Amino acid sequence: MNISITKTTSPKAKPDQNNLGFGKIFTDHMFMMDYTEGQGWHDARIVPYQNLSMAPSAMVFHYGQEMFEGLKAYNGADGKVYLFRPDMNAKRTNATNERLCIPELPEEYFVEAVKAVVSIDRDWIPTASGTSLYIRPFIIATDEFLGVAPSKTYKFIVILSPSGAYYKSGLAPVGIWIEDEYVRAVRGGMGFAKTGGNYAVSLAGQVKAHNDGYSQVLWLDGVERKYIEEVGAMNIFFKINGKIITPMLNGSILPGITRRSVIELCKSWGLDVEERKISVDELIEASQNGTLEEVFGTGTAAVISPVGKLRYKDDVFTIGDGSIGETSQKIYDAITGIQTGTAPDPFGWRVEVE
């Protein structure tokens, strides 16, 4: 892939590393590439970060034909810049694309685009502990057409946002609201795809949970509202009686890269890992008979997010003693060690950006 580069003539001032937050600050450059039916993906370019000019009739605004990904670049302890399993994001892009009738994006284009734009803006990767450069690749349908059909033109864009430490003072457990009215996805739908529509549909439940003082929603299956699926933007794990249990991928759950890494890591440690259906009743029973040892979410943003409290209908269950579980902490340390180059990488997950 040949990438043309236009550098900004007015670089922005770098932000204060102590107040980065998430997703509010953007770097000097972005990657763009177009797709035209008959021609394929073309005109790969890095340009100054800028607004897009598009017709109000562009299809993405009306029927939501779009996808996104999320990964991070880390400033390594050794001064190198690392990505974590970007090939998995490239693969997932095409699983999403296929579901949404977006043309396939060659995996190597995805990885090359991410590496190229991160490399140009590498001075933007924050260095403070726990900080990183969040990478947001996305594809939008751009045909000027109000008919319902797959678009014939698209844009693939990669933007970058320096992001703060997810945990300012250690891994603090969060409260989770088990949603029993709204659902996020159904089998045969697009729950496994990383696309905006899955987030639009989740907002009402999230607002409900927030109004009640809970930080995240745990979604149940869309048919019986009985089996556990996942949390907002994270997959969910339970440690019950020494076993690590996570809902199996069934088409309505997003196949997280952190989820997969946690499973591979736990298996390599000799832990029992089960990917299967788990009902909310089983969870409540485990909580009541004292075998529910740990609950944690997994995702690129937080890596591991310990859960200290679960609410279901009128009951609230506390997990452990309100501090992070032993296994949760061990997984967090192992993955962040690989990501930042302070630990060996036996699986080959770390990818250097030259």
Ligand SMILES: *Cc1c(COP(=O)(O)O)cnc(C)c1O
């Ligand atoms: C992105 C995402 C996740 C986590 O995936 P990672 O690859 O681990 O970051 C989980 N659930 C949903 C709905 C997501 O969009």
